[in-house]
Amino acid sequence: MSEPIDIATPRRTREILEKYDLNVKKSLGQNFIIDTNILKNIVAAGDVDEETTVIEIGPGIGALTEQIAKSAKEVFAFEIDDRLLPVLDETLSDYSNVTIFHQDILEVDFEKFQTEYLKESSRIVVIANLPYYITTPIIMHLLSSSLPVETMVLMMQKEVASRLEAQPSTKAYGSLSIAIQYYTEVEIAFTVPKTVFMPQPNVESAVIRLNVRETPAVQVKDETLLAKIVRASFVQRRKTIWNNLRRALDNKEQEETLRAAFASADIDPSRRGESLTIQEFGALADALVAFELTDFT
Numbered sequence: 001m002s003e004p005i006d007i008a009t010p011r012r013t014r015e016i017l018e019k020y021d022l023n024v025k026k027s028l029g030q031n032f033i034i035d036t037n038i039l040k041n042i043v044a045a046g047d048v049d050e051e052t053t054v055i056e057i058g059p060g061i062g063a064l065t066e067q068i069a070k071s072a073k074e075v076f077a078f079e080i081d082d083r084l085l086p087v088l089d090e091t092l093s094d095y096s097n098v099t100i101f102h103q104d105i106l107e108v109d110f111e112k113f114q115t116e117y118l119k120e121s122s123r124i125v126v127i128a129n130l131p132y133y134i135t136t137p138i139i140m141h142l143l144s145s146s147l148p149v150e151t152m153v154l155m156m157q158k159e160v161a162s163r164l165e166a167q168p169s170t171k172a173y174g175s176l177s178i179a180i181q182y183y184t185e186v187e188i189a190f191t192v193p194k195t196v197f198m199p200q201p202n203v204e205s206a207v208i209r210l211n212v213r214e215t216p217a218v219q220v221k222d223e224t225l226l227a228k229i230v231r232a233s234f235v236q237r238r239k240t241i242w243n244n245l246r247r248a249l250d251n252k253e254q255e256e257t258l259r260a261a262f263a264s265a266d267i268d269p270s271r272r273g274e275s276l277t278i279q280e281f282g283a284l285a286d287a288l289v290a291f292e293l294t295d296f297t
């Protein structure tokens with residue numbers, strides 16, 4: 001018998017969509033990959049081997065899932081669109097190491113999932129061709145969960161990938177760069193042309209690798225405060241960090257204390273937020289805690 005044809009070919013993808021009378025839902029970010037080489041490169045970027053448990057978001061018709069299943073110990077994939085469940089049943093029937101859950105990834109209780117399914121897992125990797133309309137919420141949901149994920153290999157809009165890896169004093173650097181780099185080391189693995197998708201998206205794509213840090217990039221006394229001041233510092237990018245934080249201060253009578261916190265953290269208040277490293281934001285957050293100035297909106 002001849003080898004079955006990979007799902008990620010234009011012909012097989014078209015056949016599957018026709019057989020199940022599926023019209024692609026743009027609202028769910030459905031752009032299916034039709035190039036097996038790209039998928040193999042994604043799996044390789046996750047160093048997936050027979051010891052690796054993979055969590056996949058949005059298996060679609062199973063193209064990436066299939067390539068992961070060939071190398072991984074097991075794959076747990078979460079798909080929101082119920083129309084795709086019978087499709088996946090058929091396309092992945094040869095792979096006994098795949099489990100599909102019909103669930104919105106943002107609704108998954110990872111603590112429960114970990115206890116029920118990941119007890120035997122020695123290495124956990126997340127791999128996905130993400131639905132682009134919720135890239136950031138998905139990454140933050142995973143990073144703030146208790147899941148012991150080692151690496152995430154994620155396809156996303158190229159412009160978002162640039163923001164995630166951006167360094168201080170660049171146009172793309174902002175609160176998103178800091179939020180992600182707080183938890184992970186970011187590498188852009190490779191860029192991906194529109195032509196490998198069916199249907200083609202309007203934007204260019206990139207695959208990034210997030211290596212989850214054992215401890216956050218900076219240790220602070222109050223993580224919530226750090227997040228608040230980072231967000232506030234970028235509200236008006238062209239203004240100084242002083243102006244942005246002064247505006248965000250609940251009690252305007254505390255401006256002098258704010259000035260003292262800047263001095264104590266050795267940060268010039270006339271700088272722009274975009275010039276500060278995570279470590280400098282961390283030092284400022286700790287100085288604010290020391291001066292008991294934590295009420296920012």
Ligand code: SAM
Nearest residue numbers: 028031032033058059060079080104105129131
């Ligand atoms: N993995 C397939 C591929 O690479 O060809 C499909 C990727 S497609 C870009 C994104 C997939 O995510 C779609 O199958 C879509 O239905 C699914 N999806 C969208 N929102 C989701 C959510 N909140 N939770 C789980 N899956 C979701």
